[in-house]
Amino acid sequence: MKVFKFGGTSVGSVENMRTVMNLIADGEQKLVVLSAMSGTTNKLVEISDYLSKKNKESALSIISSLEKKYYNVVFDLYATKEMKEQGKHILEERFEVIKSYTSGVFPEHGGRALLAQGELISTALFALLMQESGYNALLLPALEFMKIDSDKMPDSYFIKDKLNSLLKSTPKADYYITQGFICRNDAGEIDNLQRGGSDYTATLIGAAIRSEEVQIWTDIDGFHDNDPRFVENTKKVDTLSFKEASELAYFGAKILHPQTVLPAMMNDIPVRLKNTMNPPDSGTLITSDSKTKGIKAVAAKDGITAIKVRSGRMLNAYGFLKNIFEIFEFFKTSIDMITTSEVAVSLTIDDPKHLNEIIAELKEYGNVEIDRNQTIVCIVGNMISEEKGLAAKVFTALEDVPIRMISYGGSRNNISVLVNTNDKKATLQALSNKLLNS
Ligand code: ADP
Ligand code: ASP
Ligand code: MG
Numbered sequence: 001m002k003v004f005k006f007g008g009t010s011v012g013s014v015e016n017m018r019t020v021m022n023l024i025a026d027g028e029q030k031l032v033v034l035s036a037m038s039g040t041t042n043k044l045v046e047i048s049d050y051l052s053k054k055n056k057e058s059a060l061s062i063i064s065s066l067e068k069k070y071y072n073v074v075f076d077l078y079a080t081k082e083m084k085e086q087g088k089h090i091l092e093e094r095f096e097v098i099k100s101y102t103s104g105v106f107p108e109h110g111g112r113a114l115l116a117q118g119e120l121i122s123t124a125l126f127a128l129l130m131q132e133s134g135y136n137a138l139l140l141p142a143l144e145f146m147k148i149d150s151d152k153m154p155d156s157y158f159i160k161d162k163l164n165s166l167l168k169s170t171p172k173a174d175y176y177i178t179q180g181f182i183c184r185n186d187a188g189e190i191d192n193l194q195r196g197g198s199d200y201t202a203t204l205i206g207a208a209i210r211s212e213e214v215q216i217w218t219d220i221d222g223f224h225d226n227d228p229r230f231v232e233n234t235k236k237v238d239t240l241s242f243k244e245a246s247e248l249a250y251f252g253a254k255i256l257h258p259q260t261v262l263p264a265m266m267n268d269i270p271v272r273l274k275n276t277m278n279p280p281d282s283g284t285l286i287t288s289d290s291k292t293k294g295i296k297a298v299a300a301k302d303g304i305t306a307i308k309v310r311s312g313r314m315l316n317a318y319g320f321l322k323n324i325f326e327i328f329e330f331f332k333t334s335i336d337m338i339t340t341s342e343v344a345v346s347l348t349i350d351d352p353k354h355l356n357e358i359i360a361e362l363k364e365y366g367n368v369e370i371d372r373n374q375t376i377v378c379i380v381g382n383m384i385s386e387e388k389g390l391a392a393k394v395f396t397a398l399e400d401v402p403i404r405m406i407s408y409g410g411s412r413n414n415i416s417v418l419v420n421t422n423d424k425k426a427t428l429q430a431l432s433n434k435l436l437n438s
Helices: 014-024 040-052 055-079 081-100 117-132 156-169 198-208 242-250 262-264 322-330 354-364 390-397 421-436
Strands: 001-008 032-035 137-140 175-178 182-184 190-192 212-218 239-241 269-276 285-286 296-308 335-340 344-349 368-380 405-411 414-420
Touching: 001 198, 014 055, 014 117, 032 117, 032 198, 040 055, 040 117, 040 335, 055 081, 055 117, 055 156, 081 117, 117 137, 117 175, 137 156, 156 198, 156 322, 175 198, 198 212, 239 242, 239 405, 242 262, 242 285, 242 296, 242 368, 296 354, 296 421, 322 344, 322 354, 335 405, 344 354, 354 368, 368 421, 390 421
Parallel strands: 001 032, 001 212, 032 175, 137 175, 212 269, 239 285
Antiparallel strands: 182 190, 269 285, 296 344, 296 368, 335 344, 368 414, 405 414
16 A cells, blocks of 8 residues: 655645545555645644743634634535534534643643644545545544654554554545654653654655555655755756665755655655646655766755864874763764864754753863854765765865865765855855756
């Protein structure tokens, strides 16, 4: 059974929901993962932010406009009075939960059950639409099988076991509809797979049911060679290997949640990125095979902090790097880029939660300098560190950009540079103009 995932824009209006229904209803059984309608999760985050600042009035005003929007959706989505009533009933239940957060003490974790309401609404409305249209569609509650552990990592054994038993025990359907993004944590509370996490749900499910293919349907025709939100003249990439796609996703390509590729790679399940508004287009196919050599695409990851530790003693002193790395390990903070010189080491982190504690410990070993607001620009392809002249081309393309760090030769797939976030757009555009489109 194939897994199809549709993102926020794909289910973002009544018209688009109908498009998705017609697209999947081809008689072939599938498991369909849906995001919340576009904009909803952002609104729920806003509500959560206001409530945590005790601004109940602003929270209620957003809830009220969201509620109005959804009642209009229900009115337009269904043909019969009976189904409109059922749709309204779904909304009553969901908005009762949302409103319940406006009274009493707002939970410290920001109300993760509040953030889950977008997917719970979109899937319930969509399953009802399919049923009204005469299709054998059934809702599978993700909260019964999607689970993360105490490290916030998906519990793939639990997911596999629970999902397969659920599929065995529920009546047979042609189209199983489930929620992306949402899950339970090790305490059994409602939680999520981080923003954009519906992609990850799709490949985790694909791995759990040994799906022959996972299709991720979105609002663009596939993986582009650069970020279309910042750069003009980007082009679709026809094929990527799992390794290439996972590096691009990890280093900021928004089209895929950073962890999406891993479950597919580990189980060798092809992932296809497709455009909901243009189904005939072949999209981008991600498999174990890289197919072509050379540079495929670039991506950028913001919110990076660079840390430089300069030690007077590093010259010929062994153990220095081990001591430094142990500090990051202790604070469970992963390092993305590293460069070393004889007397200093520079590295980057994307999670500054324990930065002050890390700095305090690092000071034991030398002078520490911090640069915030950095961006990693990652150039990804096949065998790129072996192709003669390629590094020269990359650095010629970036001749006008001040580069803080360079990582080259760590893998055959990737050259990364660290730039100030203010220079990100210029860096990406220069790579498109002088490297990708030349
Ligand atoms: P969905 O809601 O379907 O998950 P997203 O907004 O999360 O959609 O992802 C699709 C968007 O990702 C595109 O509209 C595009 O603006 C952005 N994007 C960023 N980098 C890339 C890239 N390299 N290729 C394609 N799209 C990209
Ligand atoms: N609705 C969630 C979000 O906006 C998950 C997703 O769209 O993938 O982050
Ligand atoms: Mg997304």
